[in-house]
Amino acid sequence: MKNLVEKLEKLKNLIKEKEKLIISFSGGVDSSLVAKLAFDMLGGNSLAVTIDSPVFPRRELENAKKIAEEIGIRHKIIKESSLGKKFLLNPKNRCYYCKKEEAEILLSLARELGYKYVADGVNISDFSDYRPGIAAVNEANFFHPLVEANISRKEVRLLAKKLGLSNYDMPSTTCLASRIPYDEKITYNKLTMIERAEDFLFSLSFKQVRVRYNNKNAIIEVYPEEINKIFVNRDEIVRVLKRIGFSKFILLNFPVTGVILNSQVERVSIDGGAITSNLANRVMVLVDKSVYEGIKNELDRFSTDLSKEGWICEIYPKKIGCPGWDDPEDVKKFIVSHSSDLAGCILVGNIPMPEYRVEKGYMNQPETFPCDFYYMDLDGKWEVYDKGGNSFGYYYTVFCNHTNGNGSKAPEIWVGRISPSSWIGDNVSLLKEYFKRNHAYRTGSLCRASRALLYIDDDWAKYGSEYKRYLENIYKSSLITVINDPEKTREKNYLNNIKKEKYEWICLHAHSSQLQHNFYYSDHTKWDSLTSWELRKNYKSAFFYDLHCCEALDYFQEECIGNLYLFGNTSGLTVIGSSKVGGMIDNGKTFYEKLKSAACIGDAFGEWYSLKGVKYPSYCYGMMVLGDPTLKPKKDEKPPSVEITFPKKGYLYIFGREICPLSTGKTILIGSCILVVEADDINDIGRVDFYVNEELRFTLKSKPYQLDLKNYSTGWYDIRVVASDKFGNSNNDHIRLLLINF
Structure with missing residues (x-):
């Protein structure tokens, strides 16, 4: 708070120095703060000016009038009824042309009334976004008091509240043209x-x-x-x-x-009064009541997290052993009876396991395997091959001959199973920890660099480039590590890669069973086996796993290796794979293509099943999701941190030695010194640009980030540093200093 008070004083001094000031005034909180301080510091020598153009809503014009009256500042409204031809073509930099025209109007007014300066409400947070309009006002030499005082958008609101502005918490607004897609004529x-x-x-x-x-x-x-x-x-x-x-x-x-999530979309046609609605944003969570009481608080928080993302979450605790709950057929009837607007279902705890039988499976032999796809298809026909139970309370139903029935074989919903294995630990404790990290991931406190590992053992090694292209639908090529050298793909090499907190997504292609991965030697005469017990000893850091590994998700097996990835570490969130010999028939091509634009893993997985999986029962029907299907790797939109750490703003230095703070708030350097910048980002800094008086002087791509001032002549300098990560996110810091060089 002390720092904010200092910034406020600096802001007041900066405005007071201008003596006469026009403020480009929209009535938003940024320009309102500048107008308020201009009126407080300059009184009648301040003037708020609003450009009333076709892209400025009437309601915001009325708000601008109200706020100006509240401040007490003189307010002039200039009617501008036309828009420039280049602006109407709606290019990506349309804001530049709009702001350029507005700047010319304001500068003309300033000359007419004898004002030297025009100020606006640009703050330092604006530089981390794409704002082509800023270039136009910079060309017009607008005064950015909030930038010079190093004030962010959040700090603007705090100061506006402190100064009593009624619009301090007003939502950000944009012009009407921003509602029209680029390149569509306005x-x-x-x-x-x-x-x-x-x-x-x-x-x-x-x-x-x-x-x-x-x-x-x-x-x-x-x-x-x-x-x-x-x-x-x-x-x-x-x-x-x-x-x-x-x-x-x-x-x-x-x-x-x-x-924006696809699953949050409702389309309502307006055609002759007929309305059709297709809203699928409900998530049903079926919970084994034996664990429900122990994780009730975590489930409530999970439901709240989902609702914040636009899902409607409904939790159904049911007790195993109650009629209508032990048998997969009855569980499915329950799902179908609640399927209106249903996007997917999450099974928590020991929810009955459907099985499927194919007569010609691996090696043309009969196979029976867990098949959660049964719960995904709500209107197809599944014949019962066998069913029964035993004295231990285990009930089973085996299905076969899946056909369209009265609907289709394609899935209507996605399904995810969160069912820990007791050999890893206590079920309630494991579930509590799982939902705790699920919440941490959604809220941003659990995060990783946006990197993926593609690890491919010998039989698929030659397809490395192709599989990498699939992953490039969700990760930049430079952030995907491919290991497919037959001489390297061994147990120890794989462990060394997954033990580090390095990857968000791991895609593994390896021969496997329910209990182990097998990494072949290049001559195929022997292999290294990585058992679930050995894997359990090693810290695994990824959030998401795509296992092209036969039988890895056979969760009926107590030591299922897929469940180990989900529960046996502190990061697992979602695991995709197969409960049988087989997997994704196209090695993930369709899944990754759909995941690029899908709302979540569940949506992409369901689309893969519809397009590919249903065609190959003997190979694909074991495919399932362990964990939460509503998740998806997050696009990195967080800007890097950047700060000019030396010299300090508002201090006097002599030959690089700090002498004292200056009451004027100015930064003065007597003798040369080196300007030092600290920049950091979870995905590493891509570059740091150094601007001196708005001219790009040089770029650094590695530490140390420094600017030697020894060759600069005496004078005032505006120095701005812009740090960018590898995703194009950027942030900046700024200092204005007087350099007295000898």
């Missing part, structure tokens, strides 16, 4: 349709709403907790949107995290 009619639709929805008391225009479809974005308002008012919404000119609307969670 028209005045489209802007009017968007504004009318948003005004109507705001009249229904939504906290935040955006309507995006896409081929006459209205894509409505609202916060997850307000989705029910859409359903309550759906008929009226359909009627009004149709009257405005839209053909249908698509409902999405407001992308608070920047991620």
Whole structure:
């Protein structure tokens, strides 16, 4: 808080130095803070100016008037009814052309009224985003007081609250043009349709709403907790949107995290009054009651986490031994009876295991194996081959001859099983730990670098390049490690790779059984065996495992190696693989292609089954998911950390030696010194750019990140450093200093 107070004082001094100031004023919290301090420091020598253009909603214009009146500052509104031709073409840098025109208007007004400076509300957080409009105002030499005071978006809100601004917690707003996809021409009619639709929805008391225009479809974005308002008012919404000119609307969670999930989409057609809805965002969690009481708190938190992401989570604790719950057929009837809008089902604890029999399986011999695909297909026909039970309370049902029945063989939902093995540890404790790390992953406190390991033993080694291309659907090529040298793929080499906290995703191709992996020598005369017991001793760090390993997910076996990846370490979240000899018939090609755009692993897995798995029962019907299918590797959108650690801002230095802080808040260097920058990122820093007076001087791609000032002449310098990671995320720090060199 002390640092924030110092920044506020610096901000006041920066504004006071300008003597007369025009503020580009939208009524948002950033420009409101600048306007408030300008009025406090300069009084009548401050002027807030709002450009009233077709992309500026009327409701925001009224808000700007209200906030200006609240501050007490003089407020001028300039009507601009036309938009430039380049802007209307809607290129990716459209904001540049818009801001350029606005800057010219404001500079012309400043010259007319005798003002030297025009300020705006750009803050340091804006530089971590794609903001082409900033280039336009920089060309116009706008004054960025929040940047010069090193104030972030979060700090803006804290200061606005401290100064009593009523809009301190106002949601961020963007212009109406941002609702139209790049390269689709902007028209005045489209802007009017968007504004009318948003005004109507705001009249229904939504906290935040955006309507995006896409081929006459209205894509409505609202916060997850307000989705029910859409359903309550759906008929009226359909009627009004149709009257405005839209053909249908698509409902999405407001992308608070920047991620929009396909499974959160409702499509409602507006066609002659007929409404069709296809919302599949319900998740059913079936819990063995023998573990339910012990993990109830974790399940409640899991349900809350899912709801924040737009899922509707329903938990059903059931006691094994109760009628209608021991037999897979009855479990499936229960799922079918609750299948309206169902996206998937998660089985927690000892939920009955369906089995499937093929007469010509491995080596053309009959095979019987666990088959959770039975629960995924809700309308196909499955013949019962055998069923029974014993005195120990174990009931089994074996199915065969899967056909379309009255529906199809394709799955309607996905299924994931979270069922620990007692040989690893106490079931309740293992489940508590699993849901604890699931929560940590969703909330960001458990994270890894976005790296993948593709480990391929001898028989598939020649396909390394092809398999890597599959993984490139979700990981950058440079972040995928491929190990497929037949002379290296051994037990110890694999262990050495997975023991390190290095990978988020591991894809393994190796001969296996329920209890071990077998790594062949290049001459195929012998192999190294890695047993589940040996694997248990070694720390495994990945979150996600794709095991192209026969029988690895046969969870009926107490020492199932797939379950070990899920529960035998501190990171496992989801494991994909087969309970039988076989696997993904296309070695994951379709799955990874679908995962690129799917909402979650479950959706991609279900699509793979529909397109590939159902065609090859004897090879693919053992494929299943252990763990949580609602997850998916997160796209790295977190900017790196970057800080100019030397010199300190607001201090006096003589030949690199710190003398004292300066009451003026200025940074003064007498004699040369080396400017030092610290930058870090979970996925490593890709580059650090050094800008001196907004001119890129040089780029460093490795530590140390330093700028030697010995060859710079005496004068004032604005130095900005921009750190970027390998995903294009960037962050920056800035210092303005006076250098007196000899």
